[in-house]
Amino acid sequence: MSIKVPSDQNKTNGAASEREKLEKRIAQLCRFIGRSPWVFHVNSGSCNGCDIEIIAALTPRYDAERFGVKLVGSPRHADVLLVTGPVTDQSLERVKLVYEQTPDPKIVIAVGACPTGGSVFYESPFTNAPLSNVIPVDVYVPGCPPRPEAILHGVVLALEKLAKILKGEVPEGEE
Amino acid sequence: MTEKVEYWVKVPIGPIHPGLEEPEKFILTLDGERIINVDVKLGYNLRGIQWIAYRRNYVQMMYLVERICGICSFSHNHTYSRAVEEAAGIEVPERAEYIRAIVGELERLHSHLLNLGVVGHDIGYDTVLHLTWLAREKVMDVLEAISGNRVNYSMVTIGGVRRDIDEKGKRLILDLIKYYRSIMPQIEEVFLHDPTIEARLRDAAVVSRRIAKEYGAVGPTARGSGLKVDARWSEGLGVYPDLGVKPVLPQDVTGEKPHGDVYDRTAVRIGEIHQSLELLEHALDQMPDGKIKAFPKDNVLVAKLKIMVDGEGVGRYEAPRGELVHYVRGKKGSDKPLRWKAREPTFPNLFAIAKGLVGNQVADVVVAIASIDPCLSCTDRVAVVQGGKKIVLTEKDLLKASIEKTRELNPDVKGDPTPIGFGCAR
Amino acid sequence: MTDDNVIMEKVEVKEPTKEDLVAEAIKNRFPSAEVEIKENKWGKRRVWVRVPREDYKALMKFIVELDPEAHYSIGIEQDYGEELGYMSHILINYEEAPGVSLLVEVRAPKDDPVIPDISDVFPIAVQYEREAAEMMGIVFEGIPDSRRLFLPDDFPEGIYPLRLDEKGISEEAVKNAGHPYYIKGGAKK
Numbered sequence: 001m002s003i004k005v006p007s008d009q010n011k012t013n014g015a016a017s018e019r020e021k022l023e024k025r026i027a028q029l030c031r032f033i034g035r036s037p038w039v040f041h042v043n044s045g046s047c048n049g050c051d052i053e054i055i056a057a058l059t060p061r062y063d064a065e066r067f068g069v070k071l072v073g074s075p076r077h078a079d080v081l082l083v084t085g086p087v088t089d090q091s092l093e094r095v096k097l098v099y100e101q102t103p104d105p106k107i108v109i110a111v112g113a114c115p116t117g118g119s120v121f122y123e124s125p126f127t128n129a130p131l132s133n134v135i136p137v138d139v140y141v142p143g144c145p146p147r148p149e150a151i152l153h154g155v156v157l158a159l160e161k162l163a164k165i166l167k168g169e170v171p172e173g174e175e
Numbered sequence: 176m177t178e179k180v181e182y183w184v185k186v187p188i189g190p191i192h193p194g195l196e197e198p199e200k201f202i203l204t205l206d207g208e209r210i211i212n213v214d215v216k217l218g219y220n221l222r223g224i225q226w227i228a229y230r231r232n233y234v235q236m237m238y239l240v241e242r243i244c245g246i247c248s249f250s251h252n253h254t255y256s257r258a259v260e261e262a263a264g265i266e267v268p269e270r271a272e273y274i275r276a277i278v279g280e281l282e283r284l285h286s287h288l289l290n291l292g293v294v295g296h297d298i299g300y301d302t303v304l305h306l307t308w309l310a311r312e313k314v315m316d317v318l319e320a321i322s323g324n325r326v327n328y329s330m331v332t333i334g335g336v337r338r339d340i341d342e343k344g345k346r347l348i349l350d351l352i353k354y355y356r357s358i359m360p361q362i363e364e365v366f367l368h369d370p371t372i373e374a375r376l377r378d379a380a381v382v383s384r385r386i387a388k389e390y391g392a393v394g395p396t397a398r399g400s401g402l403k404v405d406a407r408w409s410e411g412l413g414v415y416p417d418l419g420v421k422p423v424l425p426q427d428v429t430g431e432k433p434h435g436d437v438y439d440r441t442a443v444r445i446g447e448i449h450q451s452l453e454l455l456e457h458a459l460d461q462m463p464d465g466k467i468k469a470f471p472k473d474n475v476l477v478a479k480l481k482i483m484v485d486g487e488g489v490g491r492y493e494a495p496r497g498e499l500v501h502y503v504r505g506k507k508g509s510d511k512p513l514r515w516k517a518r519e520p521t522f523p524n525l526f527a528i529a530k531g532l533v534g535n536q537v538a539d540v541v542v543a544i545a546s547i548d549p550c551l552s553c554t555d556r557v558a559v560v561q562g563g564k565k566i567v568l569t570e571k572d573l574l575k576a577s578i579e580k581t582r583e584l585n586p587d588v589k590g591d592p593t594p595i596g597f598g599c600a601r
Numbered sequence: 602m603t604d605d606n607v608i609m610e611k612v613e614v615k616e617p618t619k620e621d622l623v624a625e626a627i628k629n630r631f632p633s634a635e636v637e638i639k640e641n642k643w644g645k646r647r648v649w650v651r652v653p654r655e656d657y658k659a660l661m662k663f664i665v666e667l668d669p670e671a672h673y674s675i676g677i678e679q680d681y682g683e684e685l686g687y688m689s690h691i692l693i694n695y696e697e698a699p700g701v702s703l704l705v706e707v708r709a710p711k712d713d714p715v716i717p718d719i720s721d722v723f724p725i726a727v728q729y730e731r732e733a734a735e736m737m738g739i740v741f742e743g744i745p746d747s748r749r750l751f752l753p754d755d756f757p758e759g760i761y762p763l764r765l766d767e768k769g770i771s772e773e774a775v776k777n778a779g780h781p782y783y784i785k786g787g788a789k790k
Contacts, residue, residue, distance in 0.1 A: 045220045049245025049326045052289065059308040090219045090753050120239045123230070124223035125762065145245065145326050218751040225736075226762055261641040391673045391725040404672060404695060411645060411699035489647065489690065489704065491674075500675045500690060518675040523725050 022152055026067050029159040032171050036068025037159065040078035040102070044095050045127070046085030049145040050112035054082060057148035064152060075101045080158055086114040086127040087134055099135045105165050107158040108137050111151060113144045183211060188540060201529070201540070208536045213529040225516060232510040233259060233333065233480045240501075244519065245326050246289065249282045250494035251501075251517065252331045257412075258503040259333050259512075262488030263480060265469050271335040272413045273462040277348070278321070278330050279492075280451040280458070284355070285314040286495035287444045287451075290548045291366065294441060297542045298375055303365055310362075313354055317347050333476060334469030345459055352452050359448065366441050367429070376438040380543035382531035383435055390527040393520045394497025395443040396547050398422055400435035406493040418457045423447050435531075437546040481510045496520040496548050521549050619694055619701050620646045623667065630663055631656050647702045654716060657707045661722045664703070668693040676729030678737040680765050684708045685739055687716055689726070709739070718743045736763045 030036050043051060058065050072078050075098045087095055099108070108131075113119040115131035131137050138161055141154035160170050188201045200216040224243060231239055240255045241248045253275060260267060288311040295303030315325045321344050322328035330336050340348075366372060382392065387400040397404050405422035407415045423446040425439040426432060433439050470476050484505035492499050497520025504514040524547045532543055617625075624636045627650060634652040641647075652660050665671050672692040679686040688706040695701075709716050718741040720727035730741045731750040738761040752762075 045222060047242050047245040047248075049242070049248070052245060053326065056308060056312075059305050059312075061309055061312045086222060088219060088221055090221065120242055121222045121224075121227065124227050126221050126223040126226075144242070147325065218749075218753060221751045223762070229765075261645075264642055266642045388670060388672075389724045391723070402670075404692075409692060409695040409700035410702070413643070488641075489702070491702070498674065502675070502677050502688075502690075504679070514677075514679055516675070516677045522728070526725060526728060 019149055022149065022156060025156050026064075026152065026159065028171060029156065029163060030067055033159065033163050033166060035079075037079040037107075037155070037162070038072045038077055039069055039080045039082055040072055040075045040098070041082045042084070042095060042098055044083060044085040044091040044115075045088035046112065046114055050084040050114075053145045053148055054084070054111065054151060057151050062148040062152065064155070069155070076103065078102055079106060079162070080155070081106060081108045082111050083108065083115055083131060083135075084111050086118050086121045086124075087131060089126050089128065092128060092134065095134055105162065107139065107162055108135060109139045109141060109154050109158055110137050111141045111154070112146060113142050116140050116142050119144060186537075201544075203537065203540065205537065208538075210532050210535055210537065210540075213532050215525055215529050217525075228512070228515045230511070232477060233484070233505075233512060234477055236512065236515065237332070238329065240517070241327055241329055243517065246286050247282065247494040247496065247499075248327045249278055249330065250492055250499050252329060253279065254490040254492040254494075254499050254501045254517070255503070255515075256331050256333050256490070257492065258488040258490030258501040259480070259484065259505075260488070261490065262486050262503050262505055263333075263483040265334050265483065267335055267413075267469060268466050269414070269463055270465040271467045273458050274336045274340055274467065275331060276414055276418065277340065277455060277458050277462075278318075278328070278336075280454050281314055281318055281348075283451050283495045284448060285311050285318070286548075287448050288314070290444060290495075290545070291362065291441065293545050293548075294376075294437070294542060295365075297545045298372070300365075300372075307362065310355075310358055313351055317344075317351050320344060320347055332468065332473075333480065335467050337468075339467055348455060348459060352455060355448070355452060359445075363445060366445060373438060376441065376542070377436055378434060379437045379539045380528065380531050380535055380546065381434060381436045382527055386530050387435070387527055390530065391523040392497075392527040393523060394493070394495075394548075395440045395447070396497065396524045396527060398424055398443050399433060399440035401425075401433040404498070406491050406498040410491050412492065414458075414461075417461065418454050420450070420454065423450055437542060440546050477510050480505075482507060484512075494520055497524065521547065525549065618646070620648050623693070623701050623703065624648050626667060627660070627663070631660055634660065645699075645702070647704060649704045649706070651706045651708075654707055654709060657705075658717045658719060658722075660705065661719045664691060664693065664705075665722055670695070671723075673723040673725055676726060676733060678733035678739060678763070680737060680763065681708070682765075684710050685714050685737060687733055687739060689729075714739045715742055717741070718745075720745060735761070737761055738764065 041051065041054060055071075056062065058069070058071065075081070081099065081102055083095065085091070110116055110131045114121065115137075117130050118127060121127050128134060139154050139157050141150055143150055146154075163170050184205045186203045186205055188203060200219070202214040202216065203210055204212040204214075224239065227239060228236060237252060237255060240251045243251050259265075288307050292304040292307035292311075295301075295307065318328055319325050321340060322330050322338060330338060382396065382400050384401045386392075387397050387402055392400070392402070393404065393406075401424065403422050403424065405420070406412070407420050408422055423443055424433065425442045425446075428442040428446040429439070470479060484503075485507040487502070487504045490501045490503075499517070499520055501517045502515065503512050505512045528543055528547050532540065535543070620638055624638055627634060627648075628636050631652060633656060634650055637649045638646050639649060650660070670693075672695070674690040674692060677688045677690075679688065686706055686708040688704060691703045691705065692700050693703060707716055716739055718727070718730060720730065727744060727746055728750065730739075730744055731746065731748065733739050734741060734744070734747065735749050735752050749756075
């Protein structure tokens with residue numbers, strides 16, 4: 001296939017970029033915990049900007065799939081819940097139901113400015129932002145929409161929290 | 176001899192479903208595997224935007240309107256600005272019109288590649304999803320170089336555009352055209368000439384010409400059924416007549432009469448990618464020099480609009496999914512619009528495809544919905560979690576932080592950091 | 602004198618545009634309708650028609666006679682204070698560029714908000730009428746499907762979110778996600 005990965009091909013200096021440090025950290029945490037997180041994505045009324053950045057984080061440019069992170073079709077298989085959107089009135093029950101169906105231990109990541117504080121929809125009779133009013137949240141990734149690298153950084157923080165829950169300690173970063 | 180008992184079953188699909196990006200519920204009435212009736216239930220994305228719009232002034236509305244949809248955010252921005260410009264009688268300089276056309280075509284490219292990937296994923300070809308989204312990254316890079324963000328690039332303002340395209344941007348766009356021309360044969364080979372995909376997509380979810388006309392279908396859904404409708408062409412919008420735009424019909428791409436099925440809609444999208452590349456070339460050639468804003472200073476915009484808007488305005492544009500309509504009504508002396516309403520293109524398409532699914536099998540539902548490309552859906556405020564506590568930063572804090580960072584990076588920066596324009600108008 | 606020395610006055614004979622023809626046809630057939638053509642700064646002309654309730658359905662049937670491929674774009678419900686209005690945008694004659702953009706408006710007083718339904722002429726109009734009925738409280742007589750479209754089923758009856766008077770959403774029902782300027786109690790103004 002002659003579709004090449006654009007940019008990222010002119011590595012000018014020898015220092016590791018931020019992205020490479022992120023990737024090494026994810027690999028180290030996955031090895032430490034012993035499994036890769038499986039992700040379920042819940043759309044509670046968002047505009048789809050954050051949703052396409054989540055899927056772009058799994059495509060070959062940013063490639064979270066090489067760490068074993070994959071999107072599953074049922075919340076019962078998932079470790080991590082990614083929630084986008086200001087929680088609209090009609091999605092309220094569904095978000096709570098999906099949260100209860102996910103088995104423990106689980107991490108909830110709120111992606112985007114909407115579940116964090118409502119973004120431009122903060123003052124409406126039909127939305128219930130912030131998400132912490134509905135389900136307990138562990139990690140917030142703000143941005144409108146956040147870049148795929150920022151979502152990966154959120155996944156790193158989630159994995160550190162998961163490591164603390166499962167094994168009681170967090171490994172030091174390798175440098 | 177037992178009698179055969181037949182009964183119809185009602186099955187809901189959605190709202191949270193792995194095949195769909197958005198929450199919407201389709202209630203199918205089934206007889207075995209065959210679909211008898213489809214009922215669409217909406218409302219999961221209701222955020223109350225028209226209600227919020229009663230409380231925003233003309234400039235704040237631009238940022239609200241951008242976030243109606245993330246994939247076609249430029250189209251909403253553009254259409255809203257056109258509606259306000261018609262109500263106020265503002266004239267837009269010519270270079271700004273060309274830049275609007277260029278960014279609009281770049282957005283169309285990224286949206287069609289996205290949809291081709293989603294259709295591939297829904298019939299089971301995950302590799303196609305990954306490869307088209309990888310090819311799409313080139314457009315995202317160019318958009319980021321021009322406008323600063325990958326999604327929600329707020330390039331358009333009332334009376335012009337906010338940023339210019341310089342020589343470096345032009346070179347990037349010409350590179351992009353060459354790159355896409357070299358990979359389009361591979362995409363066409365996957366979607367148009369592969370016999371397995373053709374057998375799967377041909378005659379699936381047929382929307383006949385009569386149903387498309389009665390239900391007001393727009394965009395590739397209508398053009399795939401043979402209707403010759405395209406808002407850039409039927410409105411005579413901006414500089415598009417000079418660039419030579421025409422509706423792309425399936426017979427231009429496949430050479431056969433249109434059936435109105437998923438294959439035809441995919442063919443229309445591939446034809447539109449080629450048309451967008453040509454339009455980009457023409458626009459870059461013909462773009463004149465000049466100013467890019469009707470009111471060079473931003474902080475006079477609200478004051479001017481207070482006096483100038485008196486009446487109603489309608490804006491129509493062709494988003495990647497179809498015809499987009501915005502309506503604005505304002506009165507002299509108030510800086511808020513009295514009434515605003517938008518109609519996104521997926522709304523009539525959903526009802527047209529609900530009629531088109533009758534008689535198909537359940538397995539075709541997901542690919543049928545993906546083929547119409549459904550897109551149903553105050554950065555003043557940032558919440559930061561530091562050390563387990565939540566702090567809220569307002570606009571003043573962000574401005575202070577960004578000034579400090581600029582000073583750190585370059586101590587001799589000459590810009591003046593006092594904010595022009597207003598902060599939060601309340 | 603000979604004809605060569607007579608300078609003919611150039612009389613500009615403007616061909617009637619498509620919009621003029623459509624406006625003429627509507628004015629001749631419906632004398633009670635107010636028809637206006639407005640032109641915006643880049644040369645696009647739109648035909649704005651205001652018609653009383655009694656002639657509304659006949660006007661819609663006439664438009665479909667003018668062009669059987671008429672395309673119904675949007676139905677906008679409005680609150681004018683004493684009256685409620687419903688405006689539709691229809692695109693006709695678009696086989697060659699550009700098409701004619703037609704806006705039809707009909708009004709009804711607030712204590713009798715009944716407007717005839719046009720879904721036998723344009724089947725997609727029933728969805729816009731459902732939205733207008735639940736958001737503004739307009740009653741469309743003869744509508745085949747009067748369920749709610751966007752609002753949840755347990756939303757209280759009698760409250761219309763887009764009305765500007767007492768039947769709209771009260772200040773207490775607005776949920777505020779805690780904007781720092783409005784932390785105390787609901788939204789201002």
